[in-house]
Amino acid sequence: MREAIIPGRWSERMTFSPAVRVGNLLFISGATATDDDRQIVGVGDIVAQTRHIFRKFAAILTAAGASFDHIVETTDYFLTLADYDKTAVVRREFFRPPYPAATGVQVAALIRPDALIEIKAIAVLDALRV
Amino acid sequence: MREAIIPGRWSERMTFSPAVRVGNLLFISGATATDDDRQIVGVGDIVAQTRHIFRKFAAILTAAGASFDHIVETTDYFLTLADYDKTAVVRREFFRPPYPAATGVQVAALIRPDALIEIKAIAVLDALRV
Amino acid sequence: MREAIIPGRWSERMTFSPAVRVGNLLFISGATATDDDRQIVGVGDIVAQTRHIFRKFAAILTAAGASFDHIVETTDYFLTLADYDKTAVVRREFFRPPYPAATGVQVAALIRPDALIEIKAIAVLDALRV
Numbered sequence: 001m002r003e004a005i006i007p008g009r010w011s012e013r014m015t016f017s018p019a020v021r022v023g024n025l026l027f028i029s030g031a032t033a034t035d036d037d038r039q040i041v042g043v044g045d046i047v048a049q050t051r052h053i054f055r056k057f058a059a060i061l062t063a064a065g066a067s068f069d070h071i072v073e074t075t076d077y078f079l080t081l082a083d084y085d086k087t088a089v090v091r092r093e094f095f096r097p098p099y100p101a102a103t104g105v106q107v108a109a110l111i112r113p114d115a116l117i118e119i120k121a122i123a124v125l126d127a128l129r130v
Numbered sequence: 131m132r133e134a135i136i137p138g139r140w141s142e143r144m145t146f147s148p149a150v151r152v153g154n155l156l157f158i159s160g161a162t163a164t165d166d167d168r169q170i171v172g173v174g175d176i177v178a179q180t181r182h183i184f185r186k187f188a189a190i191l192t193a194a195g196a197s198f199d200h201i202v203e204t205t206d207y208f209l210t211l212a213d214y215d216k217t218a219v220v221r222r223e224f225f226r227p228p229y230p231a232a233t234g235v236q237v238a239a240l241i242r243p244d245a246l247i248e249i250k251a252i253a254v255l256d257a258l259r260v
Numbered sequence: 261m262r263e264a265i266i267p268g269r270w271s272e273r274m275t276f277s278p279a280v281r282v283g284n285l286l287f288i289s290g291a292t293a294t295d296d297d298r299q300i301v302g303v304g305d306i307v308a309q310t311r312h313i314f315r316k317f318a319a320i321l322t323a324a325g326a327s328f329d330h331i332v333e334t335t336d337y338f339l340t341l342a343d344y345d346k347t348a349v350v351r352r353e354f355f356r357p358p359y360p361a362a363t364g365v366q367v368a369a370l371i372r373p374d375a376l377i378e379i380k381a382i383a384v385l386d387a388l389r390v
Contacts (some may be wrong), residue, residue, distance in 0.1 A: 015229050
C-alpha cells in the first residue's frame with residue numbers, strides 16, 4: 001500500500017509524510033522552505049524560498065527513484081504576488097519542457113511563519129515501478 | 131468510467147459527487163462538517179469539525195470498499211490557525227503510519243457558514259479493485 | 261513520460277503546460293477565463309467566467325482524446341461567494357451525472373486581474389489509452 005518517502009530528518013510527532021508513493025504515483029506534501037531545523041530559508045525572498053522547496057523536492061524524488069521529469073502537476077499557495085512571476089526562473093532551473101501542469105493561488109495565510117509560498121506536487125513514475 | 135460514491139443522503143440539486151471512483155483511484159470531494167441536515171457539527175470547534183469530516187470520509191471509504199489506509203493525500207483548507215495544530219490528534223485517531231501526504235492552507239472563506247475547515251482527499255485502492 | 265496538451269496559442273515564456281497527460285491520467289492546470297489575447301472574458305460575471313473556463317477545458321479534453329465524462333475532480337478557487345452558487349448551472353451544461361468530485365474555496369487573490377474564479381481538474385482517460 002502507501003509507502004512514506006522521508007528523505008531527511010522527520011519527527012515522530014508528524015501526522016503526515018513528506019511524500020507517499022503507491023504504485024507509480026507519488027504525492028508530495030505541501031512544502032515550505034524550511035530547513036532541517038524548521039527555520040525558513042530565504043526570509044522575505046519568494047524566489048529563494050521556491051528554490052529551497054524544489055531542492056527539498058529533489059531529495060524526495062531521488063529517494064523515490066524519480067526526477068523532476070516525473071512531476072505532472074504542481075500547486076502553488078503564496079502570500080503575495082510581489083515577485084511571484086520571478087519564481088518562473090526557478091521552475092526553469094528544475095523542470096525542462098514539456099512543463100508540468102500548474103496552479104497558483106494567493107491564500108490568506110500559511111502555517112509556517114515567514115513562509116511566503118508552499119508548493120505541493122504529484123508525480124507519475126515510470127510504469128516499470130508499478 | 132467514473133462511479134459516484136454516495137454513502138448518505140444526497141440531493142439531486144448537487145452538481146458534484148461526495149466521491150468518485152474510477153479504476154483504483156478514489157477522489158473525495160472537499161467536505162465540511164455538515165450533518166445530514168446540512169448543519170455544521172462542532173460550531174466553533176475545529177477539532178470536532180475535523181473529526182466529523184473524517185467520519186464522513188469513513189462512510190465514503192466503506193462504501194468504496196476502502197479504508198483510511200488507502201488515502202494517499204489530504205488537503206486542508208481552514209479559516210484559522212487557532213487550534214489547527216490540535217487536529218493532528220484526530221489524524222492519529224483515523225490514520226496509522228505511514229501517514230499520507232498532506233497540505234494545509236488558510237483560505238479567505240469557505241462556502242458553508244460556520245465551517246472552520248474543509249478537507250479533500252485522494253485514495254488509491256488495492257490493485258485488485260482496478 | 262508526461263506529454264503536454266496545448267490546444268491553443270501558448271507562449272514559450274510559460275513554465276507550465278495547460279494540461280499534461282501521462283498514461284491515462286490528465287492533469288489540467290488551474291485556468292481562468294482568459295481568451296487567446298490573455299484578456300478576461302466575462303469581467304464581473306463569475307458565471308460567464310466559469311463557462312469560458314469549461315470551454316477551454318473542452319478544447320483540452322478534445323486535444324487529449326477525452327471528454328467531460330473523464331473528469332474525476334475539479335477544484336474551484338474563487339474570489340467571491342456572490343453568484344458562486346449559480347456556477348452550478350454551468351456544471352450542468354458540461355457535466356452529466358454521475359458528477360465528478362468537487363472542492364471550492366474562496367482565496368485571497370488570483371494571479372490574473374479581473375479573474376473571479378480559477379478551476380483546475382484531473383481526468384482519468386479510458387484504460388485503452390494507457
